[in-house]
Amino acid sequence: MRLRIEHKMILGYLPIILLIFVITIFSYRSLDELNTINRSILNEDTVLIQAVEKMGEAVLAQESYGRRYRILDNPEMLDLFRQRDREFNELVDKVRALPHQEEINIDKLLSLHRDFNALFTTSDDLANTPAGLDAGEFDKAVSDTFDRMTALLQYMHRVGKRSQYLKMEKANSIGIRSFRFTALLSTLMIIIGLASVSGITRSISRAIAELKRATEIISQGNYDCRLQVNTKDELADLAASLRVMASRLSLLERISLDSSPLTRMPGGLAIENILAQRLESSHHTAFCMLDLDNFKSYNDRYGYAKGNDVIRATAEIIKSAVAEQGSTDDFVGHIGGDDFAVITHTNRYETICRAIIKRFDETIVNFYNESDRERGCIVSKNRQGRRMTFPIMTISIAVVTHHQEQRITHIEIGEIASELKAYAKSLPGSVFVTDRREKHSEDRGAENTALKVVK
Incomplete structure (x- = not known):
């Protein structure tokens, strides 16, 4: 059964x-x-x-x-x-x-x-x-x-x-x-x-x-x-x-949507994401914001197409300097207009900034005609007929460094970099200004901020 x-x-x-x-x-x-x-x-x-x-x-x-x-x-x-x-x-x-x-x-x-x-x-x-x-x-x-x-x-x-x-x-x-x-x-x-x-x-x-x-x-x-x-x-x-x-x-x-159509470089969204990731992983990170001085006067004098050539040339200068002086995990982005960004390690940013300034100063004069190069400036008149001069373009770099023990967001770093950039642009010539933020050994809650200016 x-x-x-x-x-x-x-x-x-x-x-x-x-x-x-x-x-x-x-x-x-x-x-x-x-x-x-x-x-x-x-x-x-x-x-x-x-x-x-x-x-x-x-x-x-x-x-x-x-x-x-x-x-x-x-x-x-x-x-x-x-x-x-x-x-x-x-x-x-x-x-x-x-x-x-x-x-x-x-x-x-x-x-x-x-x-x-x-x-x-x-x-x-x-x-x-x-x-x-x-x-x-x-x-x-x-x-x-x-x-x-x-x-x-x-x-x-x-x-x-x-x-x-x-x-x-x-x-x-x-x-x-x-x-x-x-x-x-x-x-x-x-x-x-x-x-x-x-x-x-x-x-x-x-x-x-x-x-x-x-x-x-x-x-x-x-x-x-x-x-x-x-x-x-x-x-x-x-x-x-x-x-x-x-x-x-x-x-x-x-x-694809965020990248700059002019330089084909990653834009603001990619820059923010990469910077936030580096900060979260506690890397020793240096954020560099780069801006051209007297670019508007050049654009007004030579036209939009020549201005675009300057932007593309600057992008290539930055990329080649980072490729030669930086490492494979360094990041280069185009914020927009004549503003760029570099994210690298704290022990490499000085070499990169010096290389960018040197190559930029050597290259930029080639974008001016002979008379402007000889004068060292652009001469024009404003609406009131007043004679004005604008120097040959230079590049200003603001660098904000971040170390492992610090607590700072990518938004705060961007704000500090913007302030430093305004200060760098007030200085003559091509320079980079570094914001070094270090903690007191006696007081872990306090910070020292030191500015370093290099021409």
Whole structure:
């Protein structure tokens, strides 16, 4: 009798076991598909989008360096031009290595880039117009080639975005299909009366519905969705992958929106976040705020385009000084206008500031015409006809240092830096002013503040 009862129980549970097996296999395959899609988005589409954006930056920088080299005949510009060329080719190789990129005409882009390089390098002297082209034809050829490359890069960017969207749509479709199929089988198991199986099904259904909701939200460009998947299985892994993907996409979008369109450098939001992170991790941090003196008078005299050239040149001076004198974890940002920021370690800021001041003072005179350089200033008249003079531009740097035992927020550091910058701008020439805040050894609650001015 006992054997018969056990046999009947086994036969009675057999449909449930089969249903559970079917659900498990189907769910596993669906989840595996979703994981494959998400990996493809992260490892292919996101990589392509990032590479295209960096290629655009490299080409833009090459045009700037090439034109400046022709004007200034500065070998450093040629080195920077070729360095960006190598970066561009490395990015091309990176895109070539991506699978399933048949829609992207990378060979056409590479051909246009070679033509672009040839416009600057076919002459014996890069500072002269290439043989066979007058100045007007040269400028037109450069602009046409640059525009064609830009258009192709924009197309590649759209291809990456479209592929990303289609894969998200596919993931959404898989989620819906999995949900419907699982719901149907769950209904059958509920009819049979197994509460335990129905509980498992509800858990899977909720997780799949949550993943479906998250996929739809992400596909609409909202990357701040909160996934509530509490299982300890492939669903949790998929939820974790989706969270990582959403966080990465959100970061890329914020950086893209916040970055300066003129210098392609991170903007105020990124600067605040990095500074806050450094302070929270108790690093010995130096926050440097940089500002150009007499920039408005230069803009009024030479025009908006020349002013933009000065801003771009200043950005390159700051980045190169930090790259050479700082470390890999140093940060450079563009607050806006002629204001920049550098976040570095307290034992490196002096070397960086000195390098920036030296290179800026050596370079800035090249942006003035011969008569203004000889006078050492710009001469103009105000609305009342009164003669006014404005010195050659200089750079003022305000540095606020932070040590491990201090308690200070990134907002307070920004306010101190603004006050120091106003003081630095009141001093003649290019200078950096340091706010050294140290605690008394006898009284841990008190602080000494010492200013250090270096020209």
